[in-house]
Amino acid sequence: MFETMDYKNVLHYFYEISQIPRGSGFNDKISDYLVNFAKEQGLSYVQDALKNVIIKKPATLGYEGHTGVVIQGHMDMVCVTEEGVSHNFKEEPLSLFVDGDMLGAKGTTLGGDDGIALAYGMALLADNTIPHPALEVVVTTDEETGMYGAKGLDPSQISGRFMINVDSEDEGVVLVSCAGGLRAAATLPLERTAKKGSMLTVKLFGLTGGHSGAEIHKYRTNAIYLMGRLLFELKKEEEFAILMMEGGEKDNAIPVLAQAELVVPKEREEYLCSRIQEFFGKYKKELGNSEPGMNLTLSNSLENSYFALTEESARKFLFLLLQAPDGVQKMSHEIAGLVESSLNLGILHMNETEAVFHFSVRSSVGTYKYFLRDKLKELFVFVGGHCVADSDYPAWEYRKDSVLREKFTKVFRQFYDGEPKVQAIHAGLECGLICEKIPDMDIISIGPDMRDIHTPKERLSLSSSLRVYKFLEQLLAAL
DSSP states (O other): OHHHHOSTTHHHHHHHHHTSOOBTTOOHHHHHHHHHHHHHHTOEEEEOTTOOEEEEEOOOTTOTTSOOEEEEEESOBOOOBOTTOOOOTTTOOOOEEEETTEEEETTBOOOHHHHHHHHHHHHHHHOOSSOOSSEEEEEESOTTTTOHHHHTOOGGGOOOOEEEEOOOOOTTEEEEEEEEEEEEEEEEEOOEEEEEEEEEEEEEEOOOOEETTTTGGGOOOOHHHHHHHHHHHHHTTSOOEEEEEEEOSOTTEEOOOEEEEEEEOGGGHHHHHHHHHHHHHHHHHHHTTSOTTOEEEEEEOOOEEEEEEOHHHHHHHHHHHHHSOOEEEEEOSSSTTOEEEEEEEEEEEEOSSEEEEEEEEEESSHHHHHHHHHHHHHHHHHTTOEEEEEEEEOOBOOOSSOHHHHHHHHHHHHHHSSOOEEEEEEEEOTHHHHHHHSTTOEEEEOOOOEESTTSTTOEEEHHHHHHHHHHHHHHHHHO
């Protein structure tokens, strides 16, 4: 099917990329694949110590004096599976499927974010039939876990001053600004004591989830917080001990799953189960149609002795789940409908001695981003824990005078016979870091239609992917 509908090998390259494991932190294989591609095409390239790859192609005849163009994206992908699906993202290729116009991967994320940027870049580099200025395809590493590749990028290796970032998910939209962000890891020390009873496992799953930047404004339910609420409300009326709780897979993805193990008195087990089901029914009613797939299961084991949290540790733990901020914190006063600041508790895990909370903090206002960081620190210190922030990256600020944006708009009108939507986005892009390194870089961000990125429901529109690529060809010819 790909061969039948493909254009300039865009889908061919995307398929090849999907067969190479490329989760964040495991960049060697995909980075070397790009280098081998450059060698096969006879193009110059740079592969740095972080495994970033820059591939360069000279301008075509008549375009030698034009401003060079950078096509930019990242090689890593978010690796998440459906509940019950086992997939080794370090070794196994993705299994793609087509459903109508949409491309997906069986049981896992697809990696359209940002595999489509690689496919576009490779197709452009391999095509000797289109006119274009000097072309540089810049592919960075570990964008999804802290933009480490972009942070370590050597700006002296990049000569182009028009940059087209291909890390957006809506055809017809051109992004001109994005939020900055940071990651925070907060820890609560735990004390345990022997408790006798049955172990009851409560599993909450099937929530919608989504990208913690691009979809945070949709107020989707965070499974970790909902489980925290369940335990809090249950503990107000029943005696039990918390043995374990965990949830989420990526700090930049809204958690779809949370699980808790409780130690309950054997004689109260049946009643506790019925109350949990009643609470769950209440939540389903509250959430209405926003979480249609949300589900809950209960399972138990034989009576035994367990080392569960002390009452004091459990109290502090539930206090944090009730008080830690989550979701949209502030809307923009300058751009209607745009989230200015937010944070997402994306991962919670617990061991014998501590509970660790992983947050993704975003804001287009740097001072408020640091206020949210300090707010988290103060909250955890208050209960005897601590919080460390890292992976700080700047916002990409709106450029009032943009030659690239003007030329993009002119070509867009001709190609689509309509006006593009010029927008800012709350999600983080590498554009801010690159602008910080190269202040005179003129940047826009575009991409084809994608849905539910960072989740196993991720889908990429095939027709949109090819259409946006054809538009890119015309845009390069006009630059």
